[in-house]
Amino acid sequence: MADKNAIEVRGASKIFGTGEAQVAALDNVSVSIRENEFFTLLGPSGCGKTTLLRLIAGFDYPTDGEILLYGQDIAPLPPFKRPVNTVFQSYALFPHMTVAQNIAFGLEMLGKPRAEIDGRVAEMLRLVRMEALKDRRTSQISGGQQQRVALARALAPQPKVLLLDEPLSALDYKLRKEMQIELKRLQNQTGITFIFVTHDQEEALTMSDRIAVMSSGRILQVGSPWDIYDRPAERFVADFIGETNFLHADVVSATGDGRATVRLSSGVEIPATFPASVMPEGKVTIVIRPEHARVAAPNGTSAHVGHIENVVYLGTDTHFHVRLDDGTPFIVRQQNSRNGNSQTSFAAAERVGIEFGRDVAQILKD
């Protein structure tokens, strides 16, 4: 992956409304998106992810800050002067044109010669496998096909960056899975930088090279899916992505390389990692993913002891809802294997010990 930045957002803010009714949709956001990267803006609705996308597309202008495209400030440019195209959540296909005419539109507006346009449209139709339907009206094709046409239309002018605004949210589950793979394939094939907006954490983890988690107009953490899932920096990130256990602990010692030892309320000391920016001390919250813990008969090596409140069988996994002796709820997810793993066969009300794997605890920034 090239280290060149395709998009660099510097201190961008967007304030809607005036006076009392002022709402900051984006609050001093800075982020760099590398060339050829599949970058995802992830967050709940109203977190500002779509606003950030619209600033990059040019549909809104930032109240403050800069947006650089390969080093050039594009914040004051209108959308039709930015080499950036968008796949809209509603697809926004032109209803009075055919599939092929929709795809050709951007090229025509760029004033390309007819022969080039025709060649490019044919290439795009092949890329999204819509050759057979090129003369159909957009109202005569299915949602998944409309999605492909919207993609082809946005890719046809060979933008430097492709923006995707929750493009899969209108599709049903199976189609969405297919399109996720399709999108990833298209990105590899075209080598275009993708900026993808979604509220679906699973989608973000599957497809992205890097993810930015957003909340209330701010970016909380940027990192690879692994970073975001296994090394969440803040409680919101840990909570928003996947299921998580939060435990209170005291810092015993911490070193500059992001490693620390913490003492749990049970008195057991375990190793933990922490985000490089702050040195932890005193009372902290640590997170442990349910699949990184095991339940076993209580013994001397148990990190915590408690009793099982509920056992949920999910086919591939079993969830044990444990109430620790200090009152904290704790969820353990264990995979069900065919060779009859006896450890998974605990019943409700049974007393169990919780054991952690190595390097599974992460200290949160407060």
Added chain:
Amino acid sequence: MASAQESARIAEREDIRNRWLLSAPALVIIFLAAIGPLFIMLAYSFMAKGDYGDVKFGQFSLDGWFSVFLQRDIFDDTVSLADAHLTIFWRSVRLSLMTTFVTLVLGFPTAYFIATRPQNRREVWLFLVTIPFWTNLLIRTFAMQEVIRNEGILNTALMMLGVIKSPIQILYTDTAIMFGMVYVYLPLMVLPLYAAMEKLDFRLVEAGYDLYAGRFQVLRRLIIPLVKPGIIAGSILVFIPSLGAYVTPRVLGGGKNMMLGNLIELQFGQGRNWPLGAAISITLMVVVMTALLIYVRGAARAGTDNNG
């Protein structure tokens, strides 16, 4: 089984009969009030004219139809084209087309402006557009006369600003008639255009900008094709009443710049030639319907061409 089918059939028959009975009053009114008079006009146009107006019943004559476009010299009976009538026909068509065009040019941005306001404020703007309808047409037309006459507001203002030295003669010209008709029929253009634009999905406009279309291209390639039904409806609503306008050309055109409406009125009034008046009326109807058919066909075809 058979009886069940039988009773179902009877129920269906009763249902159809009830439907006809229920629509009967409306059908009778439509027939008597709308279609009936047209047949009376058609019949009158083929009768000989009475000496003091009216017609001579039962006396078949083609004189009325003959005189629509032709005239016979009183001295040597040679037949020639009726220049006066042709001039009036041409003026009517020309002024109506121009009125339609000008209202479209003025109405389009107006409707766009209203359609892009926030929901709660659109109603206020629409309300303002309809205010002229509250006053009688005749009074509004006389008010227009005040504006454009030689000592009127327009000329006075232009002279005070030094743009012109002596007043421009606008009143009693074709321009005055067009001014008046544009003013009167503008809301009829704005309202259907607004109705079409209100339904316009502005995300499509955004998509257009995203795909490198400038403002003009977005207008030409996206907005105009998408609001075409509104343009067609507005043009029809303005063109038809313009062609038959009576009050506006009478008041603003003076006596000499007649349009078809005035010509028809003349035949039923001072002219005392009811068959000719009836024949011109029917000619006007045929012209309007032909123009409409051509226009709608053409617009529909242009639409599908655009859409592929």
